[in-house]
Amino acid sequence: MNLIIKEHGKGKTTQLIYTSEATQFPILVDTNFRKNQLVDQANKLECYIPEPLTLDDMKYHKFNLEYILIDEGKNIIEKALKDYLGCDVLAVTMTDEIKDKYEQEYIDNATEDNLSD
Secondary structure: OOOOOOOOOOOHHHHHHHHHHHHOOOEEEOOHHHHHHHHHHHHHOOOOOOOOEEHHHHHHOOOOOOOOEEOOHHHHHHHHHHHHHOOOOOOOOOOOHHHHHHHHHHHHHHHHHHHHO
16 A cells, blocks of 8 residues: 655645546545545546545445545545444554655665765
8 A cells, every 4th residue: 555645735636536547446535525526626637537436335335446546544544443443543653665665775775875985
């Protein structure tokens, strides 16, 4: 799983829409209101994406999906885990594995450069 981490309004959803168009994997959102916003945004970008899904869609219908993209994962995690666990989630930790990988490669390369000097 890859994390797209950016500040509010810096293009996370836009990046997800482009990814959805390229892969044809649907985007999961928390509400029908957010689903409609996402469709409008995709239309403005002239992107042709599969119909976005909501948590209720996933809960009440069977889908045979290989992959799914998630917009605003915090909202999805909160709602899904509350339904699954029966309680509110106070905190969640996540590791951005791609960032960790590239940071480690940078450290390794810097170490090799220093050793060869």
